[in-house]
Amino acid sequence: MCFKNLPIEFDEGGVATLRGGIPDPYSVTVSKPDAGLSNDEQREQIERLVASNGHVHEMNMDPVTRVAGAIAVNIAANLEDGTYLDARSQATLFRGYEVILMGRDPRDAIFVSSRACGVCGGVHAHCSAYAIEMAMGIETPPLGTVVRNLGEAAEMGYDNPLHLYLLAGPDYSEIVVKATNPEIWKKAKRWLCPGVEHHGFRTMADLMTALNPLTGALYREGLDFTRLAREM
Structure with missing residues (x-):
């Protein structure tokens, strides 16, 4: 190595x-x-x-x-x-996939790497499968590539709402901003959102309220979308 x-x-x-x-x-x-x-x-x-x-x-x-x-x-x-x-x-974080997998069955890489990260496990499994195939000279059949691409699409449908609504979104929510930057919250109540006819949020404050953990509409929608993507 x-x-x-x-x-x-x-x-x-x-x-x-x-x-x-x-x-x-x-x-x-x-x-x-x-x-x-x-x-x-x-x-x-x-x-x-x-x-x-x-x-x-x-x-x-x-x-x-x-x-x-x-x-x-x-x-x-x-x-x-x-x-x-x-x-x-x-x-900067060395997760040690390589150390854990030394001496193990190559197929274990798909299962070990996908569980080492709690967010994007499907991508790690996909990359591990590719690495095994390249190391052993295996050519992926066309239908196998199609199935993997469908899995990647589901993974993207999981990762995007997870980050936007559940991980990063709460940092911009009404609860957090009111406590840390109340002057920004005052501006948010006056700031009109462009594209209201598409998303339905009249002011920035409405959008920030929807990002409130557990109670906000966007936060709950993020939970629903990530659950659906995981089921796929």
Whole structure:
């Protein structure tokens, strides 16, 4: 097993450990993809811009929540002209699929990986099946591909309302905004929503009320849609 970008190494017994000599192995600054300039050149360029121009700022968001995992985002932006100089995202949580699956029946990958994440299990199962087929030189029959695509469509019908209404939506709900940013709630009651003839929400406050956990109309609708997609 070979990790080219992760700070992980295995001993003779197959036990995985973090590679030494890396002060912050989970930082987005540890491993960056090449993009014309080398990592050092990009870093020096951004530091020069930050030092010489007060409009250039760097932001490091770690962790980014509501993604059913751990993600770090590093951004350098020019706030004067509204442009981004650099933007990188990195998954910082090592879930250990590879370690769990070492020495097991290859078919176990489909079931183990799909249960390691509580949100997008179907995608992990699909990728595991593809990996097994590529490793063993198996060609998927056309009807098998059609069935998998139907499963992916159901997975998308699950993931989208799950994130929008159940995970991220409550952050913008009436209950949360009233408690954390009451001044925004006052504006929301006056802000008219475009497209009211399509969705039925006259003001932004109406929309935020519908996102209230357990009681909001959109929250409950999200529960119904995710249940239907899971049944598919």
